[in-house]
Amino acid sequence: MSISVESISFTYPNATQALENVSLEIKGSELVAIMGENGAGKTTLVKHLNGLLKPNKGKVLINGMDTKTVTVAKLAREVGFVFQNPDHQLFASTVDEEISFALKNFGFSESEINRRVETVINFFELEKYRKLSPFILSGGERKRVALASVLAPDPKILIVDEPTIGQDFRQKEKFLKNLLEMVDEGKIVIVVTHDVEFVVPNFQRIIVMSKGKVIADGGIRDVLTDFKVLKRASLLPPKITELSWNISQKITSFPKDLISVEEARKAILNLIKRGF
Ligand SMILES: Nc1ncnc2c1ncn2[C@@H]1O[C@H](COP(=O)(O)OP(=O)(O)OP(=O)(O)O)[C@@H](O)[C@H]1O
Numbered sequence: 001m002s003i004s005v006e007s008i009s010f011t012y013p014n015a016t017q018a019l020e021n022v023s024l025e026i027k028g029s030e031l032v033a034i035m036g037e038n039g040a041g042k043t044t045l046v047k048h049l050n051g052l053l054k055p056n057k058g059k060v061l062i063n064g065m066d067t068k069t070v071t072v073a074k075l076a077r078e079v080g081f082v083f084q085n086p087d088h089q090l091f092a093s094t095v096d097e098e099i100s101f102a103l104k105n106f107g108f109s110e111s112e113i114n115r116r117v118e119t120v121i122n123f124f125e126l127e128k129y130r131k132l133s134p135f136i137l138s139g140g141e142r143k144r145v146a147l148a149s150v151l152a153p154d155p156k157i158l159i160v161d162e163p164t165i166g167q168d169f170r171q172k173e174k175f176l177k178n179l180l181e182m183v184d185e186g187k188i189v190i191v192v193t194h195d196v197e198f199v200v201p202n203f204q205r206i207i208v209m210s211k212g213k214v215i216a217d218g219g220i221r222d223v224l225t226d227f228k229v230l231k232r233a234s235l236l237p238p239k240i241t242e243l244s245w246n247i248s249q250k251i252t253s254f255p256k257d258l259i260s261v262e263e264a265r266k267a268i269l270n271l272i273k274r275g276f
């Protein structure tokens with residue numbers, strides 16, 4: 001599994017330049033967050049990864065296939081894409097139909113379709129809504145229907161644009177666990193999000209965008225404790241990082257770059273042991 005974005009630029013027909021010279025490489029078994037301010041170009045970038053948009057300059061290779069030459073159908077089999085707004089994706093008259101649509105298109109047998117629909121319906125707790133129109137559901141439920149329909153064919157690369165909006169804590173935790181399992185199976189999972197606390201501590205890598213450019217790309221500790229980068233992209237550091245930085249200003253032996261509650265717990269117990 002690999003994604004290779006090579007110096008791409010993209011300008012919308014109304015002359016808004018949304019991407020400028022963006023490059024990145026992502027290989028299998030990675031859980032990557034893309035973060036950045038509103039209008040930074042995150043959605044525009046990920047739409048290039050499933051061929052929905054083609055770059056004006058540069059190229060995008062998905063498992064070696066150039067998105068400019070490969071068919072959208074072929075790409076759709078490799079890359080699952082969940083839209084930021086589920087209403088841009090949902091169209092069927094019932095939740096069951098919505099989820100089975102892609103499975104039918106991809107040529108799964110009827111028994112396999114039924115099995116997969118059952119699995120995602122159970123996972124996303126949509127049993128009650130199977131025969132209802134997706135459009136009468138609540139925002140959070142609609143998002144879960146969109147996620148279920150994209151996950152059902154088990155894509156090798158998954159891109160989710162803002163999955164946590166409108167989801168309660170329990171749904172978020174469950175979904176995160178599912179993403180981690182996919183990564184364990186060797187897949188690439190890319191999540192566009194403003195939700196710093198969702199990213200910590202499970203994501204391995206964060207790509208930060210600002211004004212159409214990638215301004216940071218690295219491990220989560222390096223990126224989330226770089227206050228300059230965060231400020232440029234209108235992101236707040238994790239609360240724990242803020243706390244650890246504040247304590248480190250008073251007690252110099254205290255680490256200033258903690259990102260998780262577990263790390264903070266250990267550091268505070270250490271401090272107590274040493275007699276503070
Ligand atoms: N269809 C479009 N036509 C013209 N301009 C667009 C279009 N879609 C997005 N843009 C512009 O391109 C820029 C990047 O938008 P994009 O949706 O990629 O940002 P984003 O980082 O996903 O923001 P958000 O956090 O609000 O979702 C913005 O200036 C936006 O106004």
Ligand SMILES: [Mg+2]
Pocket residue numbers: 042043044084161
């Ligand atoms: Mg967006």
